[in-house]
Amino acid sequence: MEIKTCTPIAGTCHQPAVGTGKRPVEHCRRHYLEAISADIVRAEVLGAVGITDVRTGRSVERGGMVELDPVETSIAQLVYAGHIRVLDTDPKPAKKG
Numbered sequence: 001m002e003i004k005t006c007t008p009i010a011g012t013c014h015q016p017a018v019g020t021g022k023r024p025v026e027h028c029r030r031h032y033l034e035a036i037s038a039d040i041v042r043a044e045v046l047g048a049v050g051i052t053d054v055r056t057g058r059s060v061e062r063g064g065m066v067e068l069d070p071v072e073t074s075i076a077q078l079v080y081a082g083h084i085r086v087l088d089t090d091p092k093p094a095k096k097g
Helices: 029-036 075-080
Strands: 041-045 065-068 084-086
Touching: 041 075, 075 084
Parallel strands: none
Antiparallel strands: 041 065, 041 084
């Protein structure tokens, strides 16, 4: 298996590229998180199963907030199973009156 190095948008990075293959394996961990930052979904963990946070790599237990990569994680299945509740990412302004 070929080891790829990071190809950031700007500059040079010599860290190994990471990924599972659903997204192209082209960035190191730091640049991967920068590249997907607009796609990351925040959720509250509801179930008894710990959910791994994409940013920290740590398991988040019930009551905690977790960040997920929607390409690498089946968010719909986690919601359906009652493990998470997706948080509103674009809150509506309060109504006047």
